[in-house]
Amino acid sequence: MSKGLLIILSGPSGVGKGTVRAKLFEDQTLNLAYSISMTTRSARPGEVDGRDYFFVDRDTFEKKVAEGGLLEHAEFVGNYYGTPKEHVEKLLNEGKNVLLEIEVQGALQVMAKVPDALTIFLVPPSMEELERRIRGRRTEAEDIVRQRLEKAEREIKTKDNYKHVVVNNTIDQAASEIAAIIRSAIKKQD
Numbered sequence: 001m002s003k004g005l006l007i008i009l010s011g012p013s014g015v016g017k018g019t020v021r022a023k024l025f026e027d028q029t030l031n032l033a034y035s036i037s038m039t040t041r042s043a044r045p046g047e048v049d050g051r052d053y054f055f056v057d058r059d060t061f062e063k064k065v066a067e068g069g070l071l072e073h074a075e076f077v078g079n080y081y082g083t084p085k086e087h088v089e090k091l092l093n094e095g096k097n098v099l100l101e102i103e104v105q106g107a108l109q110v111m112a113k114v115p116d117a118l119t120i121f122l123v124p125p126s127m128e129e130l131e132r133r134i135r136g137r138r139t140e141a142e143d144i145v146r147q148r149l150e151k152a153e154r155e156i157k158t159k160d161n162y163k164h165v166v167v168n169n170t171i172d173q174a175a176s177e178i179a180a181i182i183r184s185a186i187k188k189q190d
């Protein structure tokens, strides 16, 4: 069995990565598996430990870093986020196409380690629309929203490091463009 494809989906907070990812996962033919990240952020209402994230305290996260258990990790607006390595390797060896939904610092670390990774950056149609989306989600306090939006300006400047840039105008359009990119990368790999 051939190894799966490592896919990075990155982009500023609130652009719609999680929403577009959910749409992509409806398509069984893409053979996708989601890499569940570890974070020190508190769970939002409705989020489930072990499904959305592994929610841990800072000590546990730092221990995981020290033992080399993360493929990448970063601090993002006051919290740590990282990708547990073992699970990703297992899924890739099973032939799954593994999707990492991560911010820019972590994405750059994975690109350096896995140059063959398929890298996709999702951008908003405009900064005004990004603000509408992140505020409309109502999950963050005002100061955190501001910090995330400030960070977004800097993150978008890194988009040329990615193999593909996709505008998230509508969920269907963004998911269908990304699905086509994934299909083409799978074909090239065969």
Ligand SMILES: Nc1ncnc2c1ncn2[C@@H]1O[C@H](COP(=O)(O)OP(=O)(O)OP(=O)(O)O)[C@@H](O)[C@H]1O
Pocket: 011, 012, 013, 014, 015, 016, 017, 018, 019, 020, 133, 134, 136, 137, 168, 169, 170, 171
């Ligand atoms: N194409 C779209 N048009 C309009 N609204 C959208 C679109 N895509 C996503 N949204 C909405 O924008 C908000 C943010 O989306 P989402 O939570 O998926 O972003 P995200 O990039 O995963 O954020 P984070 O990085 O903070 O986890 C949600 O309320 C979602 O419903």
Ligand SMILES: Nc1nc2c(ncn2[C@@H]2O[C@H](COP(=O)(O)O)[C@@H](O)[C@H]2O)c(=O)[nH]1
Pocket: 011, 012, 013, 017, 037, 038, 041, 072, 073, 074, 076, 081, 082, 083, 101, 102, 103, 104, 105, 106, 107
């Ligand atoms: N570098 C990493 N970034 C990650 C990971 N998991 C999620 N993220 C990104 O963090 C921000 C904030 O996420 P939120 O859930 O608090 O809104 C967002 O851009 C995520 O994509 C990870 O393992 N590593």
